[in-house]
Amino acid sequence: MSGYSNVGQSSVYQDGDQKNLKNSEEPSRPRYEEGVEHSHLPNDSKDERSIANRLANEERKLNREEDDPETKASKQDPTLPAKLHGNEPSKGAKVDADLQAEEEEYLKRKHKK
Numbered sequence: 001m002s003g004y005s006n007v008g009q010s011s012v013y014q015d016g017d018q019k020n021l022k023n024s025e026e027p028s029r030p031r032y033e034e035g036v037e038h039s040h041l042p043n044d045s046k047d048e049r050s051i052a053n054r055l056a057n058e059e060r061k062l063n064r065e066e067d068d069p070e071t072k073a074s075k076q077d078p079t080l081p082a083k084l085h086g087n088e089p090s091k092g093a094k095v096d097a098d099l100q101a102e103e104e105e106y107l108k109r110k111h112k113k
Contacts, residue, residue, distance in 0.1 A: 041047070049057075073080040078096035079089035089097075 070081045070084070073084060078093040078100065082089040082093060
């Protein structure tokens with residue numbers, strides 16, 4: 001057996017195996033985005049974020065929910081988001097719409113008295 005390898009003959013290895021490439025020769029890998037969303041849990045006790053950063057995060061989430069058009073549409077009519085996407089509303093959305101209509105009628109009758 002010739003060579004310095006303890007695992008077999010040098011003729012067994014392919015050309016690219018067990019060779020160090022120069023940095024310029026290494027294939028470039030895509031760089032992943034830093035600070036990916038949901039990489040930190042907001043209520044993680046081991047997270048070292050300050051109270052101000054946690055407060056800013058909560059405010060940002062509230063603003064994002066208020067600006068979302070689907071959220072606004074679902075508050076008006078529970079079946080509207082599905083209709084906007086061209087789908088048939090789910091059974092639960094239909095039940096929610098019926099309950100919302102009944103509650104509105106009840107409140108109108110109650111205020112007339």
